Amino acid sequence: MCGIWAVFGSDEDVSVQCNAVHKITHRGPDAFRIENINHFTNCCLGFHRLAIVDDIKGMQPMRLYTYPNIWLIYNGEIYNHELLEKEYDLQCSTTCDGEPIIHLYDKLGPEMAASQLDGVFAFCILDTANRKVILGRDTYGIRPMFKLYNDNGFLAVCSEAKGLFGLSHTVSDAKAKIEPLLPGHIEVYDIDMNGKAKFLERKRFHKIGDMPRYKSLAPALTDDVKLNIRNLFEAAVKKRLMAERRIGCLLSGGLDSSLVAAMLVKDAKEQKLSYPIQTFSIGLESSPDIAAARTVSKYLGTEHHEVIFTPEEGLDAIEKVIYHLETYDITTIRASVGMYLISKYISEKSDTVVILSGEGADELAQGYIYFHKSPSAEEGDIESRRLLEDLYMYDVLRGDRTTAAWGLEIRVPFLDHIFSSYYLSISPEDRRPMKGVEKYLLRAAFSDTGLLPNEILWRPKEAFSDGISSKAKSWFDIVQSHCNAQINDDELEQAANLYPFNTPKTKESYYYRRIFEKYYPNKAKWLPYFWMPKWCKTSDPSARTLKHYKQ
Structure with missing residues (x-):
């Protein structure tokens, strides 16, 4: 997890604008560097580093003696960097996983280079010889990237939107066009003699569900679907x-999370x-998640930490959570409070820095309770793919921002390119809920393997914001009471009248929107729609409002 920031074609000295880069200091607490680019008027690259690989040579902006015209800043992990080095004879000079991006760009061009990367990434390349800027983002948007571009040739890039406020001089922040780079895409810009940017093209290099084009160490597929699921998931974790x-x-x-933890423990031992x-x-006192996690930890033999938070601590965190998330989506904010507080604990009370998590499984394996209401297997498949396409605005955003707020790096094996592509290739009929159980195929694939106890493997789905609830009073009810008072x-x-786009329908939604507008005025369209369950008559996204959950 790192923070990247860049400006091109500024109308004023970038030394003034560079203060904005410190709005993302939390993403990279280990080191900081900012560099003006020689012979380019008011162009600058900034980087906040969280050192994970190659502590000595991995600092950015990265520039190699072999390609002095290419500058790189990126946030991510390229898991196949050693395979790429061998396949393309790259002659890398560091062990940093991102260095192959430079070599591949020079050898293959931007689109093909991005398609060869097995991992998660958001990168910005400046090619001073060809006067190009290239932006790229991974398939699911696991690593964030925002851009600010105007007709005067000003281009700015940042890991989080907050680092782009105050940079546009032709229009106000409220009217500045700040938007995310679409996942699975690259964008190419020309840069003129004055450093001014001109948009050239946008290309999608990888679509969700398509098998990637790179070589990997993943096991060969067999005729046994469940064995393939186990093998590819283990490879994703490893x-x-x-x-x-x-x-x-x-x-x-x-x-x-239990499957991820179990496989992590297995692979770590090996x-x-x-x-x-x-x-x-x-969780809150007596939450079902706390009890279930204790059972899993004891079974796996992990060094387990439990964080009990009070309703007051949860409510006090809401404004900070919205600031970091840059969204006003109801279910995202509710679920993020617990994740934000536990990330704070990990950062302050442990030496763990890289965190594996179970994000993406519900979208991929049809784990949300409302999938029981799907009219057909084909409709369930369509909904699953839609959720995956938009994941970067919801659960992926939650995972990135709540951990990055505390200088941690999250990794999500369920969204591995190869594993997820294979899972989506399985018949829709086999991927839908069965026998009243969501994610039936995924559970069945690991049944009787001994990886997890059956009571956990077949534990019914709970939304994260519901699972952390106390038996005495749910987090849902606590939030409702607080917002009703506000x-x-x-x-x-x-x-x-005040919020014509995505108008709040509840006091909770209004409360979140008011905080969002305080930090990000007139940026409501960052969220195209509120996350809500489909095929259900409900006005609230909480699983607790669904009939199947109560049964």
């Missing part, structure tokens, strides 16, 4: 052990890591 810092795992006690795996769970009836009645 490659994510690439780190020179301690690796741990979030553990809610649900299927997704690779003989020099430390025990730490697992971390969070927003009066008249404010809600006038919501459409």
